[in-house]
């Protein structure tokens with residue numbers, strides 16, 4: 238009887254995808270499929286490829302009518318560091334890839350100066366389609382796009398998230414986050430350390446911000462290497 242009682246949780250974990258997922262999440266085991274319920278309550282499962290396909294065909298908000306190409310996140314699916322920015326710019330909209338314009342050049346320099354490359358991290362945006370005229374994404378656009386970011390984060394299970402700019406910081410860390418005062422401060426949530434710094438485009442406007450952003454990136458890399466939270 239004692240042996241049987243011992244086997245019940247094992248049976249539940251092994252047979253019920255949702256429970257198995259929560260258990261694996263707790264022990265930080267990466268999975269290549271996530272299980273979730275959609276807005277109608279149906280049970281759904283997603284792989285990286287599924288998410289990419291949903292993003293490329295997405296019509297959940299008006300940005301889908303003005304975009305050229307949707308921009309799925311990109312990078313190492315095993316990365317421990319996830320960068321989350323705001324929305325694709327013009328160049329990104331043309332190429333369907335994140336950070337390929339001038340902000341991307343700055344980002345590459347920042348990563349290089351911290352001893353990292355794009356191939357070692359994962360980078361994505363709050364909204365996957367370019368807002369016309371580079372305006373801030375609207376609340377309903379961020380809301381419509383949020384499931385994609387949620388699934389990317391569930392699959393990646395990053396140890397560290399760095400938000401790039403106010404829009405990402407306010408959506409991910411706290412609605413009243415102030416980059417000027419709070420950049421480089423850390424929050425710990427669900428087994429993940431989160432911080433925010435200026436968006437690379439802020440460095441394009443004011444190159445003196447480079448060292449400040451580099452300092453925030455250095456801290457993130459230090460955490461990554463030290464294996465601390």
Ligand code: URA
Pocket residue numbers: 308322323324325326329334335336337340341362
């Ligand atoms: N700016 C962003 O916020 N995201 C990109 O992908 C490119 C520029």
